Amino acid sequence: QVQLVESGGGLVQAGGSLRLSCTASGRTFSNYAMGWFRQAPGKEREVVARINWTGGSTNYADSVKGRFTISRDNAKNTVYLQMNSLKPEDTAVYYCATGSSKSAYATAEYIYWGQGTQVTVSS
16 A cells, blocks of 8 residues: 655745655655645645656746755655745645656646645745
């Protein structure tokens, strides 16, 4: 059974930083792309960042480019999301997910999801 467990969320002031972690179990972590997604109240879930199986390729939503960094440590079965210069509009539940392939891109290709961690940015 595949499990993803996120941690690192919390309350932070605008301009601050948080680092989210997501540890996976139940499948060979290093064989699959990973992604971070978020969902704000009343809004649809959106992609934040994706990283391929080696960590050599990443992509970001325009809204977080230059502020967020996704990375992975395959030895620890963990993917990270470093979030800097946080804004109130970054407030959301953040989810990590694992893809169905080494370089999954479309949200539909992400097939296992964590339970989410709340990030709240105060102004």
